[in-house]
Amino acid sequence: xxxxxxxLDKLRRTGFKLTPQRLAILEVLQGNTDHPSASMxxxxxxxxxxMISFATVYKTLKVLEKVDEVRPLTIVEDxxxxxxxxxxxxxxxxxxxxxxxxxxxxxDPMPSSxxxxxxxxxxxxxxxxxxxxxxxxxx
Amino acid sequence: xxxxxxxLDKLRRTGFKLTPQRLAILEVLQGNTDHPSASMxxxxxxxxxxMISFATVYKTLKVLEKVDEVRPLTIVEDxxxxxxxxxxxxxxxxxxxxxxxxxxxxxDPMPSSxxxxxxxxxxxxxxxxxxxxxxxxxx
DNA sequence: GTACTTGCAAACAGTTTGCATAGGC
DNA sequence: GCCTATGCAAACTGTTTGCAAGTAC
Numbered sequence: 001x002x003x004x005x006x007x008l009d010k011l012r013r014t015g016f017k018l019t020p021q022r023l024a025i026l027e028v029l030q031g032n033t034d035h036p037s038a039s040m041x042x043x044x045x046x047x048x049x050x051m052i053s054f055a056t057v058y059k060t061l062k063v064l065e066k067v068d069e070v071r072p073l074t075i076v077e078d079x080x081x082x083x084x085x086x087x088x089x090x091x092x093x094x095x096x097x098x099x100x101x102x103x104x105x106x107x108d109p110m111p112s113s114x115x116x117x118x119x120x121x122x123x124x125x126x127x128x129x130x131x132x133x134x135x136x137x138x139x
Numbered sequence: 140x141x142x143x144x145x146x147l148d149k150l151r152r153t154g155f156k157l158t159p160q161r162l163a164i165l166e167v168l169q170g171n172t173d174h175p176s177a178s179m180x181x182x183x184x185x186x187x188x189x190m191i192s193f194a195t196v197y198k199t200l201k202v203l204e205k206v207d208e209v210r211p212l213t214i215v216e217d218x219x220x221x222x223x224x225x226x227x228x229x230x231x232x233x234x235x236x237x238x239x240x241x242x243x244x245x246x247d248p249m250p251s252s253x254x255x256x257x258x259x260x261x262x263x264x265x266x267x268x269x270x271x272x273x274x275x276x277x278x
Numbered sequence: 279g280t281a282c283t284t285g286c287a288a289a290c291a292g293t294t295t296g297c298a299t300a301g302g303c
Numbered sequence: 304g305c306c307t308a309t310g311c312a313a314a315c316t317g318t319t320t321g322c323a324a325g326t327a328c
Contacts, residue, residue, distance in 0.1 A: 017282055017327050038317075053285045058318065060283095074213040074264075078293075079317060092256050103253055114242055116270035117231050125213075125262045131255035156302050156307060177292075192310045197293065199308095217318075218292060 001069045001084035004030055010067055024049040025060045029070060029084040035091070035100040037079050075100055075125045091123075094130035101130060140208045140223035143169055149206055163188040164199045168209065168223040174230070174239040176218050214239055214264045230262075233269035240269060 001007065004026050008018055016022075028036075028044045036044070042057045061082060064070040073081045075093050081100055083091075088110060090103040103126065110122050140146065143165050147157055155161075167175075167183045175183070181196045200221060203209040212220040214232050220239055222230075227249060229242040242265065249261050 012328095015282085019283065019327070021284075051285085055286075055319080056284055072216065074216055077211065077213055077219060078217075080216060092253060092258070094256070095259075101254070101256065111265075114231060114265055115240070117233070117240065117265070118268045118270075118273050119231075119265045120234075120267040122263065122265045125264075126250075126253055126256070126258045127261060128252075128257045128259040130257075134257050151303095154307090158302070158308060160309070190310085193292095194294080194311075195309055 001029060001086060007067070007069055010069070011063070014067055016063055016067075021045075021049060021052050021056050022060050022063075024052065025057065025064075029064075029082070032084055033102060035073060035075075035081040035083050037081050041082065073100065073123070073125075075123075090126065092126040092128070092130065094133055095127065096129055096133035096136075099130060140168060140225060146206070146208055149208070150202070153206055155202055155206075160184075160188060160191050160195050161199050161202075163191065164196065164203075168203075168221070171223055172241060174212060174214075174220040174222050176220050180221065212239065212262070212264075214262075229265065231265040231267070231269065233272055234266065235268055235272035235275075238269060 002010070004023075007026060008023075011018060011022070024045045025041060027048070028041055034040070038054070038057055038061060041061070042052070042054055045052050045057065061070060061072075065072060068086055069084070071083045071086050073083055073091060075081060075091050076098075083102075085102065088108075090105060090108075092101045092103050093099075094101065103124075105124075108124075111119055113119055141149070143162075146165060147162075150157060150161070163184045164180060166187070167180055173179070177193070177196055177200060180200070181191070181193055184191050184196065200209060200211075204211060207225055208223070210222045210225050212222055212230060214220060214230050215237075222241075224241065227247075229244060229247075231240040231242050232238075233240065242263075244263075247263075250258055252258055
Protein backbone atom coordinates (compact mmCIF):
# COMPACT_ATOMS: atom_id res chain seq x y z
CA UNK A 1 0.00 0.00 0.00
CA UNK A 2 1.26 3.41 -0.94
CA UNK A 3 1.26 6.50 1.25
CA UNK A 4 -2.24 7.78 1.92
CA UNK A 5 -2.07 10.96 -0.22
CA UNK A 6 -0.98 8.89 -3.21
CA UNK A 7 -3.87 6.50 -2.71
CA LEU A 8 -6.30 9.37 -2.43
CA ASP A 9 -4.98 10.65 -5.75
CA LYS A 10 -5.28 7.26 -7.32
CA LEU A 11 -8.84 6.89 -6.11
CA ARG A 12 -9.78 10.30 -7.41
CA ARG A 13 -8.20 9.55 -10.77
CA THR A 14 -10.09 6.26 -10.98
CA GLY A 15 -13.39 8.02 -10.36
CA PHE A 16 -13.83 7.05 -6.74
CA LYS A 17 -14.78 9.63 -4.17
CA LEU A 18 -12.98 10.53 -1.00
CA THR A 19 -15.06 10.08 2.09
CA PRO A 20 -14.15 10.30 5.75
CA GLN A 21 -15.00 6.59 6.08
CA ARG A 22 -12.53 5.64 3.39
CA LEU A 23 -9.88 7.81 4.93
CA ALA A 24 -10.46 6.22 8.33
CA ILE A 25 -10.10 2.75 6.83
CA LEU A 26 -6.93 3.75 5.03
CA GLU A 27 -5.50 5.10 8.27
CA VAL A 28 -6.21 1.82 10.03
CA LEU A 29 -4.59 -0.19 7.23
CA GLN A 30 -1.57 2.05 6.70
CA GLY A 31 1.49 0.25 8.03
CA ASN A 32 -0.65 -2.48 9.58
CA THR A 33 1.12 -5.86 9.58
CA ASP A 34 -1.60 -7.77 11.46
CA HIS A 35 -3.43 -8.91 8.32
CA PRO A 36 -6.77 -7.93 9.81
CA SER A 37 -10.08 -9.45 8.81
CA ALA A 38 -13.00 -7.22 7.82
CA SER A 39 -14.40 -7.35 11.33
CA MET A 40 -11.08 -6.39 12.90
CA UNK A 41 -10.90 -3.45 10.52
CA UNK A 42 -14.48 -2.52 11.34
CA UNK A 43 -13.70 -2.50 15.05
CA UNK A 44 -10.54 -0.46 14.70
CA UNK A 45 -12.21 2.07 12.46
CA UNK A 46 -15.09 2.36 14.87
CA UNK A 47 -12.79 3.63 17.57
CA UNK A 48 -12.11 6.73 15.55
CA UNK A 49 -15.26 6.81 13.45
CA UNK A 50 -18.09 5.34 15.52
CA MET A 51 -20.90 5.59 12.98
CA ILE A 52 -19.27 3.48 10.26
CA SER A 53 -21.12 0.41 9.03
CA PHE A 54 -19.95 -3.05 8.10
CA ALA A 55 -21.22 -2.65 4.56
CA THR A 56 -19.00 0.37 4.06
CA VAL A 57 -15.98 -1.53 5.30
CA TYR A 58 -16.64 -4.34 2.85
CA LYS A 59 -17.36 -1.98 -0.02
CA THR A 60 -14.22 0.02 0.66
CA LEU A 61 -12.12 -3.11 0.82
CA LYS A 62 -13.46 -4.09 -2.60
CA VAL A 63 -12.47 -0.68 -3.92
CA LEU A 64 -8.99 -0.98 -2.46
CA GLU A 65 -8.63 -4.44 -3.97
CA LYS A 66 -9.62 -3.01 -7.31
CA VAL A 67 -6.92 -0.34 -7.20
CA ASP A 68 -4.49 -2.95 -5.90
CA GLU A 69 -3.79 -1.30 -2.59
CA VAL A 70 -4.85 -4.22 -0.47
CA ARG A 71 -4.50 -7.95 -1.02
CA PRO A 72 -7.06 -10.47 0.24
CA LEU A 73 -5.60 -13.59 1.86
CA THR A 74 -7.36 -16.94 1.98
CA ILE A 75 -4.86 -18.35 4.43
CA VAL A 76 -7.51 -18.94 7.09
CA GLU A 77 -10.58 -21.03 6.30
CA ASP A 78 -13.93 -19.26 6.13
CA UNK A 79 -12.83 -15.65 6.32
CA UNK A 80 -10.68 -13.24 4.42
CA UNK A 81 -7.76 -11.35 5.85
CA UNK A 82 -6.38 -8.23 4.24
CA UNK A 83 -2.79 -7.25 3.66
CA UNK A 84 -2.06 -3.61 2.90
CA UNK A 85 1.43 -4.65 1.86
CA UNK A 86 0.98 -5.63 -1.77
CA UNK A 87 4.66 -6.25 -2.43
CA UNK A 88 5.49 -9.88 -3.26
CA UNK A 89 5.85 -11.89 -0.10
CA UNK A 90 4.49 -14.97 1.63
CA UNK A 91 2.59 -15.69 4.82
CA UNK A 92 2.87 -17.98 7.79
CA UNK A 93 -0.11 -18.89 9.96
CA UNK A 94 0.52 -20.01 13.53
CA UNK A 95 -1.96 -22.62 14.71
CA UNK A 96 -1.42 -21.61 18.35
CA UNK A 97 -1.56 -17.81 18.47
CA UNK A 98 -3.44 -17.58 15.15
CA UNK A 99 -1.23 -14.74 13.96
CA UNK A 100 -0.46 -14.30 10.30
CA UNK A 101 3.19 -13.44 9.90
CA UNK A 102 4.87 -11.97 6.84
CA UNK A 103 7.62 -13.99 5.24
CA UNK A 104 9.92 -12.27 2.80
CA UNK A 105 11.68 -14.91 0.74
CA UNK A 106 15.29 -14.20 -0.21
CA UNK A 107 14.38 -15.04 -3.78
CA ASP A 108 11.26 -16.56 -5.13
CA PRO A 109 10.04 -14.75 -8.20
CA MET A 110 6.54 -15.50 -9.41
CA PRO A 111 6.77 -17.64 -12.53
CA SER A 112 5.02 -15.97 -15.47
CA SER A 113 3.68 -19.34 -16.49
CA UNK A 114 3.51 -22.85 -15.13
CA UNK A 115 2.68 -26.00 -17.11
CA UNK A 116 1.66 -23.66 -19.91
CA UNK A 117 -0.82 -21.76 -17.75
CA UNK A 118 -0.45 -18.00 -17.55
CA UNK A 119 0.16 -16.86 -13.97
CA UNK A 120 -1.04 -13.42 -12.85
CA UNK A 121 -0.83 -13.84 -9.14
CA UNK A 122 0.30 -16.34 -6.61
CA UNK A 123 0.18 -16.95 -2.92
CA UNK A 124 2.30 -19.10 -0.69
CA UNK A 125 0.90 -20.04 2.68
CA UNK A 126 2.87 -21.77 5.43
CA UNK A 127 1.18 -23.35 8.42
CA UNK A 128 2.67 -24.43 11.73
CA UNK A 129 3.89 -23.16 15.06
CA UNK A 130 5.56 -19.78 15.18
CA UNK A 131 8.90 -19.23 16.92
CA UNK A 132 7.25 -17.55 19.94
CA UNK A 133 4.69 -20.31 20.45
CA UNK A 134 7.20 -23.10 19.92
CA UNK A 135 9.42 -21.49 22.58
CA UNK A 136 6.49 -21.22 24.95
CA UNK A 137 5.73 -24.95 24.57
CA UNK A 138 9.31 -25.98 25.41
CA UNK A 139 9.48 -23.80 28.50
CA UNK B 140 -5.55 -40.72 -0.93
CA UNK B 141 -4.80 -44.40 -0.58
CA UNK B 142 -6.77 -47.24 -2.17
CA UNK B 143 -10.22 -47.61 -0.66
CA UNK B 144 -9.62 -50.90 1.22
CA UNK B 145 -6.61 -49.35 2.94
CA UNK B 146 -8.61 -46.32 3.96
CA LEU B 147 -11.38 -48.52 5.32
CA ASP B 148 -8.77 -50.34 7.40
CA LYS B 149 -7.32 -47.08 8.62
CA LEU B 150 -10.76 -45.80 9.58
CA ARG B 151 -11.57 -48.98 11.44
CA ARG B 152 -8.26 -48.88 13.29
CA THR B 153 -8.87 -45.28 14.26
CA GLY B 154 -12.25 -46.15 15.75
CA PHE B 155 -14.40 -44.83 12.94
CA LYS B 156 -17.21 -46.91 11.52
CA LEU B 157 -17.74 -47.98 7.94
CA THR B 158 -21.02 -46.84 6.52
CA PRO B 159 -22.40 -46.99 3.00
CA GLN B 160 -22.40 -43.18 2.96
CA ARG B 161 -18.71 -43.02 3.73
CA LEU B 162 -17.97 -45.63 1.13
CA ALA B 163 -19.96 -43.71 -1.46
CA ILE B 164 -18.03 -40.54 -0.65
CA LEU B 165 -14.73 -42.39 -0.90
CA GLU B 166 -15.74 -43.77 -4.27
CA VAL B 167 -16.52 -40.29 -5.54
CA LEU B 168 -13.21 -38.95 -4.29
CA GLN B 169 -11.02 -41.85 -5.40
CA GLY B 170 -8.94 -40.71 -8.34
CA ASN B 171 -10.87 -37.45 -8.62
CA THR B 172 -8.71 -34.58 -9.86
CA ASP B 173 -11.48 -31.98 -10.01
CA HIS B 174 -10.89 -30.67 -6.47
CA PRO B 175 -14.61 -30.73 -5.76
CA SER B 176 -16.33 -28.56 -3.19
CA ALA B 177 -18.60 -30.12 -0.56
CA SER B 178 -21.65 -29.39 -2.66
CA MET B 179 -20.12 -30.99 -5.76
CA UNK B 180 -19.32 -34.06 -3.69
CA UNK B 181 -22.84 -34.06 -2.30
CA UNK B 182 -24.30 -34.01 -5.79
CA UNK B 183 -22.07 -36.76 -7.13
CA UNK B 184 -22.72 -38.96 -4.15
CA UNK B 185 -26.43 -38.42 -4.49
CA UNK B 186 -26.41 -40.01 -7.93
CA UNK B 187 -25.48 -43.32 -6.43
CA UNK B 188 -26.78 -42.81 -2.92
CA UNK B 189 -29.86 -40.57 -3.15
CA MET B 190 -30.70 -40.35 0.54
CA ILE B 191 -27.41 -38.87 1.73
CA SER B 192 -27.47 -35.54 3.55
CA PHE B 193 -25.23 -32.53 3.42
CA ALA B 194 -24.36 -32.89 7.06
CA THR B 195 -23.00 -36.36 6.45
CA VAL B 196 -20.84 -35.14 3.61
CA TYR B 197 -19.35 -32.44 5.80
CA LYS B 198 -18.86 -34.76 8.73
CA THR B 199 -17.21 -37.39 6.55
CA LEU B 200 -14.91 -34.83 5.01
CA LYS B 201 -13.83 -33.82 8.50
CA VAL B 202 -13.08 -37.46 9.29
CA LEU B 203 -11.06 -37.86 6.10
CA GLU B 204 -9.14 -34.70 6.90
CA LYS B 205 -8.37 -36.09 10.32
CA VAL B 206 -6.91 -39.30 8.89
CA ASP B 207 -5.11 -37.24 6.26
CA GLU B 208 -6.79 -38.76 3.25
CA VAL B 209 -8.14 -35.52 1.90
CA ARG B 210 -6.70 -32.03 1.86
CA PRO B 211 -8.86 -28.89 2.09
CA LEU B 212 -7.89 -26.09 -0.28
CA THR B 213 -8.59 -22.42 0.35
CA ILE B 214 -7.66 -21.44 -3.18
CA VAL B 215 -11.12 -20.05 -3.90
CA GLU B 216 -12.63 -17.38 -1.67
CA ASP B 217 -15.59 -18.33 0.49
CA UNK B 218 -15.67 -22.07 -0.03
CA UNK B 219 -13.46 -25.07 0.50
CA UNK B 220 -12.37 -27.48 -2.18
CA UNK B 221 -11.09 -30.92 -1.41
CA UNK B 222 -8.14 -32.75 -2.88
CA UNK B 223 -7.98 -36.52 -2.41
CA UNK B 224 -4.38 -36.40 -3.60
CA UNK B 225 -2.46 -35.61 -0.44
CA UNK B 226 0.97 -35.88 -2.03
CA UNK B 227 2.94 -32.62 -2.07
CA UNK B 228 1.88 -30.53 -5.03
CA UNK B 229 0.55 -27.10 -5.93
CA UNK B 230 -2.60 -25.72 -7.51
CA UNK B 231 -3.53 -23.37 -10.28
CA UNK B 232 -6.90 -21.62 -10.44
CA UNK B 233 -8.16 -20.43 -13.82
CA UNK B 234 -10.18 -17.24 -13.60
CA UNK B 235 -12.04 -18.08 -16.81
CA UNK B 236 -13.10 -21.73 -16.56
CA UNK B 237 -12.76 -21.75 -12.75
CA UNK B 238 -11.00 -25.09 -12.79
CA UNK B 239 -8.42 -25.98 -10.18
CA UNK B 240 -5.51 -27.70 -11.87
CA UNK B 241 -2.79 -29.73 -10.17
CA UNK B 242 0.76 -28.52 -10.57
CA UNK B 243 3.56 -30.89 -9.73
CA UNK B 244 6.73 -28.90 -9.24
CA UNK B 245 9.94 -30.50 -10.46
CA UNK B 246 11.44 -29.70 -7.10
CA ASP B 247 10.09 -27.61 -4.32
CA PRO B 248 10.45 -29.32 -0.98
CA MET B 249 8.53 -27.88 1.94
CA PRO B 250 10.96 -26.09 4.24
CA SER B 251 10.85 -27.52 7.74
CA SER B 252 11.15 -24.03 9.10
CA UNK B 253 11.04 -20.48 7.83
CA UNK B 254 12.24 -17.38 9.69
CA UNK B 255 12.48 -19.62 12.76
CA UNK B 256 8.84 -20.72 12.52
CA UNK B 257 8.16 -24.44 12.41
CA UNK B 258 6.34 -25.41 9.22
CA UNK B 259 3.96 -28.39 9.23
CA UNK B 260 2.15 -27.76 6.02
CA UNK B 261 2.20 -25.40 3.13
CA UNK B 262 0.16 -24.51 0.12
CA UNK B 263 1.08 -22.75 -3.08
CA UNK B 264 -1.73 -21.27 -5.13
CA UNK B 265 -1.31 -19.86 -8.61
CA UNK B 266 -3.99 -17.72 -10.25
CA UNK B 267 -4.43 -16.78 -13.87
CA UNK B 268 -5.63 -18.05 -17.22
CA UNK B 269 -5.14 -21.73 -18.03
CA UNK B 270 -3.62 -22.89 -21.31
CA UNK B 271 -7.01 -23.92 -22.73
CA UNK B 272 -8.69 -20.63 -21.90
CA UNK B 273 -5.75 -18.54 -23.09
CA UNK B 274 -5.89 -20.41 -26.42
CA UNK B 275 -9.61 -19.83 -26.70
CA UNK B 276 -9.12 -16.06 -26.25
CA UNK B 277 -6.57 -15.84 -29.07
CA UNK B 278 -8.72 -17.75 -31.51
C1' DG C 279 -26.94 18.70 -9.99
C1' DT C 280 -25.17 14.31 -10.79
C1' DA C 281 -23.13 10.53 -9.67
C1' DC C 282 -21.27 7.88 -6.21
C1' DT C 283 -21.38 6.52 -1.24
C1' DT C 284 -23.38 5.41 3.05
C1' DG C 285 -25.98 2.71 6.40
C1' DC C 286 -29.48 -0.25 7.40
C1' DA C 287 -31.68 -4.49 7.12
C1' DA C 288 -32.56 -8.32 4.72
C1' DA C 289 -30.67 -11.88 1.94
C1' DC C 290 -27.29 -15.21 0.99
C1' DA C 291 -23.75 -19.13 0.78
C1' DG C 292 -21.18 -22.27 2.96
C1' DT C 293 -20.65 -24.69 6.99
C1' DT C 294 -21.75 -26.38 11.69
C1' DT C 295 -24.60 -28.12 15.40
C1' DG C 296 -28.29 -30.44 18.43
C1' DC C 297 -30.95 -34.02 18.71
C1' DA C 298 -33.80 -38.04 17.84
C1' DT C 299 -33.42 -42.20 15.13
C1' DA C 300 -30.78 -45.72 12.78
C1' DG C 301 -27.20 -48.87 12.32
C1' DG C 302 -22.14 -50.76 12.56
C1' DC C 303 -19.54 -53.79 15.18
C1' DG D 304 -26.06 -53.44 23.58
C1' DC D 305 -23.04 -49.74 23.22
C1' DC D 306 -21.62 -46.14 20.87
C1' DT D 307 -20.94 -43.85 16.73
C1' DA D 308 -23.20 -42.13 12.43
C1' DT D 309 -27.04 -40.27 9.95
C1' DG D 310 -30.45 -36.86 8.57
C1' DC D 311 -33.10 -33.08 9.39
C1' DA D 312 -33.71 -28.48 10.51
C1' DA D 313 -32.21 -24.70 12.73
C1' DA D 314 -28.35 -21.88 13.81
C1' DC D 315 -24.31 -19.40 12.68
C1' DT D 316 -20.52 -16.73 10.24
C1' DG D 317 -18.78 -14.04 6.94
C1' DT D 318 -20.10 -11.49 3.10
C1' DT D 319 -23.21 -9.26 -0.31
C1' DT D 320 -27.12 -6.62 -1.91
C1' DG D 321 -31.20 -3.30 -2.57
C1' DC D 322 -32.60 0.84 -1.58
C1' DA D 323 -33.55 5.41 0.38
C1' DA D 324 -31.09 9.23 2.11
C1' DG D 325 -26.76 11.72 2.25
C1' DT D 326 -22.59 13.78 0.31
C1' DA D 327 -18.24 14.60 -2.67
C1' DC D 328 -17.12 17.17 -6.41
